[in-house]
Amino acid sequence: MKRLFAVTLGILTAIGGFVDIGDLVTNALVGSRFGLSLAWATVGGVVGICLYAEMSGRVAAVTGRGTFDLVRERLGPRFGLANLVASFLVTLLTFTAEIGGIALSIELVTSVNYLLWVPLVGLAAWLIMWRVKFSLLENAFGLVGLALVVFAVALWKLHPDWSGLVHQVVAPHKPHKEGLLPYFYYAIALFGAAMTPYEVFFFSSGGVEERWSAKDIITSRTNVFIGFPLGALLSLSIAAVAALTLLPRGIQVDSLGGVSLPVAVALGKIGLAIAILGFVAATFGAALETGLSCGYTVAQYFGWQWGKYVRPRDAARFHVIVLLSLIIAIGGVLTTVNPVTITEYSVVFSAIALPLTYFPILVISNDRDYMGDKVNGRISNTLATVFLGVIVVAAVAAIPLMLLTKAGQ
Amino acid sequence: MRASDLLGRPVLDASGTTLGRVIDLRCVQDGPLRGSMAAPSVHELIVSQRRVGSMLGYDRRDQQGPWLIRLIVRRLHRRLLVVPWEAVRLTEEGLVLTNRR
Amino acid sequence: MPAGRELDLQLHLLDRQVKGPDGRLICKVDDLELELDEAGRPYVTAILVGPRALGPRIGGRLGRWIVSIAERLATAEQASPPRIDFAHVTDIGSSIVLARNRSELSVTPLEEWVDHYVIARIPGSRHESE
Numbered sequence: 001m002k003r004l005f006a007v008t009l010g011i012l013t014a015i016g017g018f019v020d021i022g023d024l025v026t027n028a029l030v031g032s033r034f035g036l037s038l039a040w041a042t043v044g045g046v047v048g049i050c051l052y053a054e055m056s057g058r059v060a061a062v063t064g065r066g067t068f069d070l071v072r073e074r075l076g077p078r079f080g081l082a083n084l085v086a087s088f089l090v091t092l093l094t095f096t097a098e099i100g101g102i103a104l105s106i107e108l109v110t111s112v113n114y115l116l117w118v119p120l121v122g123l124a125a126w127l128i129m130w131r132v133k134f135s136l137l138e139n140a141f142g143l144v145g146l147a148l149v150v151f152a153v154a155l156w157k158l159h160p161d162w163s164g165l166v167h168q169v170v171a172p173h174k175p176h177k178e179g180l181l182p183y184f185y186y187a188i189a190l191f192g193a194a195m196t197p198y199e200v201f202f203f204s205s206g207g208v209e210e211r212w213s214a215k216d217i218i219t220s221r222t223n224v225f226i227g228f229p230l231g232a233l234l235s236l237s238i239a240a241v242a243a244l245t246l247l248p249r250g251i252q253v254d255s256l257g258g259v260s261l262p263v264a265v266a267l268g269k270i271g272l273a274i275a276i277l278g279f280v281a282a283t284f285g286a287a288l289e290t291g292l293s294c295g296y297t298v299a300q301y302f303g304w305q306w307g308k309y310v311r312p313r314d315a316a317r318f319h320v321i322v323l324l325s326l327i328i329a330i331g332g333v334l335t336t337v338n339p340v341t342i343t344e345y346s347v348v349f350s351a352i353a354l355p356l357t358y359f360p361i362l363v364i365s366n367d368r369d370y371m372g373d374k375v376n377g378r379i380s381n382t383l384a385t386v387f388l389g390v391i392v393v394a395a396v397a398a399i400p401l402m403l404l405t406k407a408g409q
Numbered sequence: 410m411r412a413s414d415l416l417g418r419p420v421l422d423a424s425g426t427t428l429g430r431v432i433d434l435r436c437v438q439d440g441p442l443r444g445s446m447a448a449p450s451v452h453e454l455i456v457s458q459r460r461v462g463s464m465l466g467y468d469r470r471d472q473q474g475p476w477l478i479r480l481i482v483r484r485l486h487r488r489l490l491v492v493p494w495e496a497v498r499l500t501e502e503g504l505v506l507t508n509r510r
Numbered sequence: 511m512p513a514g515r516e517l518d519l520q521l522h523l524l525d526r527q528v529k530g531p532d533g534r535l536i537c538k539v540d541d542l543e544l545e546l547d548e549a550g551r552p553y554v555t556a557i558l559v560g561p562r563a564l565g566p567r568i569g570g571r572l573g574r575w576i577v578s579i580a581e582r583l584a585t586a587e588q589a590s591p592p593r594i595d596f597a598h599v600t601d602i603g604s605s606i607v608l609a610r611n612r613s614e615l616s617v618t619p620l621e622e623w624v625d626h627y628v629i630a631r632i633p634g635s636r637h638e639s640e
Contacts, residue, residue, distance in 0.1 A: 050435060065527065072538065073525045080525070080556045130632070133639045302623065303527055303538030305612070309424040312635040314534070316625035319635075345614055370604060376475070410552060412519050412542040413567045435522060438514035440553035444597030444609070449517045450553035451544075494551055 007222055013142030014227020019234055020286030022094065022193040022347040024279065025340055027235045030186050031242030032252050034175055036168035037237055041187040043169075045194025046232035048387050050224050052358055055365040055376070055384065056200045057220035060207035062374050067204050068300035070370070071360045083356045084301045088294060090346070090353040092196045092325055096332035097346045099125070100339025101283035103383040104256040108276050116120030122330040125287050129322055134209045134308045141285030148276035150235040154266035158244050165240060185401040185408050188394045189344065192351030194232065195391070200357065201293040205300070209309050214374065220309060241266065255340060294325035348402060352395045355388065362388060384388035419503035420456045420492060429456040429490060431504065454497065454504065456490040515602075519554075522602065525569075528557065528594070530611035537617055539606060540564040545592060557606070559617040562591035587593055592617035 030038050049288060056067060063070070068087075072080035102121045105112035110117075128137060166267050174183045207220065241262035253259055256279065264272040292308075299306035299318040306318040333339060362384055376384065402408075412434065420428045433455040440448035497504040517523060519542060528536045540563035543556040546555045562584070565577035580591075594608065594615055601607040613619060 065604070069527055071526075076520075077525060077540075077564060082567055131639055133635055149534055176604060303535060304618075306640050310534070311638050312629055312632070313625055316629040317621050320624050350588040363478065364476065381475045385477050410544045410546070411558065411563075411566070412524065412544060415552070416520060416567075417569075418546060434519040436517045436554070438517065440547065440551075443555070443595065443597060446596070446599055446602075448512055448553040448555065449519070449523070450547065450551050451519075452551075455518070475569055507614075509602075 007219060009139060010219055010223040010225040012146060014149060014223040015086045016145030016232025017142040017285050018228055019148055019282045019286060021097050021198065021236045021283050021343050024238065024259050025343045026189050026193040027238040028242045028253040029158040030190060031239035032246040033083040034150055034178060034186065036165060036240060036273050037172040037174050037245040038190055039169040039186055040172055041190035042194055042232060042235055045191045046229055050228050051384050052195065052200055053203050053224045054221055056204040056361050057207055057224060058217050058374060059361060059365050060204035061212040061217050061220060062214055062372065063370050064208055066296055066300040067201050067357060068297045070364050071357060072301050074360045074363055080301060084297060086356055088297050090289055090349045091293050091297060092328060093348045093349060094196065094198055095287060095294060095325060096329040097339060097343040098283050098287035098290055099329045100342055102280060102287060103333065104282055104339055105276055105279035117125045118330055118333050122326055123253050126326050129288055129291055137288055141281050144281035145278060145285055148234050148282060150263055150271055150274040150278060151234060151241055154241050154263045154271060155237045157266045158241065160244055176228055177406055181257055181401060182405045182408050185405045188351050188398050188401065189347045191394050192347040195354055196350045197289045197353055197357055198293040202289040205296040209307050249384055252280050284363065291322055291326055293386050344407065348398050352398045354391045355395050358388060358391060421503050422506045431459040432457045451494050453494060454492045456492055458488055527605040529605050529607050531609055532611060534611060536612045541567060556593040556595050559592045559594065
């Protein structure tokens, strides 16, 4: 019974924790411009993150080691450092976007300018990362994040033509007025929103924080293979409601208010309130994950003691990195650059940085010296290698497409 | 001396042609006893014509997947030489093969 | 054929995590110190730790820059990078396990500095998370 509870909790947390500011903004924006014709990119991204998270979860459970610890071992100090710098900067950018997202969400409720909330939000985030137990942190925000199910409810309430929606997903047809280049640019953005690198740093480091061992592989797999796809259904709901309410009216999403507009249309004030609660929980949870991941990556590369499972005084450098990252993230939001813009860039850069950590994890999860007999099976290996090809193509195409489309216009 | 002084060092044959660079030092734990363990001592140099990082472990185990990556890594490090330590001499230019066998 | 375990320095020792007897993380193997025996064969005498050990392995201008900054920050007695004598090693596996923990070695000066001047001054640093 206790086991069932733990498993359910894990799945629910994975669903609620799946969506972050990147998913909120990108899915709504894509829905309002392209309908569901890019749903395949979200689906692809979810399959990818499932593979990726399963491998790193298994690696963490069997080796008891974090991602960057192993990345440096396998790639050597020089490539490992290049990898670290790129991954750290992308994670820091995402952290900045999440802090901005929290502040924007609170602005939606209070109508007080988001910039005024930023320092308070930063302080709250730091206090939680400093004092609150890891499992409580993960579970609390994951569960409240389930409020985003309101998007699925809104979708149902809008009485869509279900067969028409399904047709758009399986036989995608790019809208006439949108160009082919922005279409593929946003495909990459959706990919990067679903397959964020920090998700994997956090997931595998979290496995070590929670002292996973080989017997926890099943729990980790259940969370991943059930939780993530259900979380992706939330992402698709966000795109679908935007497609149904905003696309016909030619309204493009360019703010967090725009993301919540379809829910307000479908379910009124109460739906809107629940959606905003979901926004706050999802972005806050993601801020904690990205903030801690800034610390995990650097500390693991250098071999420093890291983690919340020891007292702060025993992991001083780790906590200082987290604190410094938070200060930079706060500073980044306070430059008054639109957090939605920061978010749009962060998902594309996530897609670019993705192969850097995916590749070493793929190699290590095949290495019997580390994994014993828990290496990748033939089928998952083939699938994982195909995905490696896909994300390399996406990573290489991202910058040219960004320049050619001026970031999606 | 440090391990990093030997790793990456060029290996030259007697006429001065570069055969490759040292990418690893194969040791055996048969050195002087330090604490509870015998120190690893260098028996062989693993030399590769390419500098592309390490072999990522693909030289050690025959069947390590995924097969496509194994194929690519092995092609990049096409010719690995294993040179006994006794057969080289450390000089300014690198490790030079002597004619002792 | 000499008896004893076969190890490749790059594959099995360098860049591996070093842990204490309690499993706490200490550092990475940033480089290895070698000495020559009577036959002229190099053998491992110590693990080298820190930016002065890692810098040359990163190489290039960046590596030299890292080393010069670290040298400037080091005091006069610390003429060479911090070392952990190989005698302290008790196990070589997926990580290197030592018989001493971090407080008994003095190879992490940055940690001690940060702990003393920054972290210790923040309330709650002495306790486990709740």
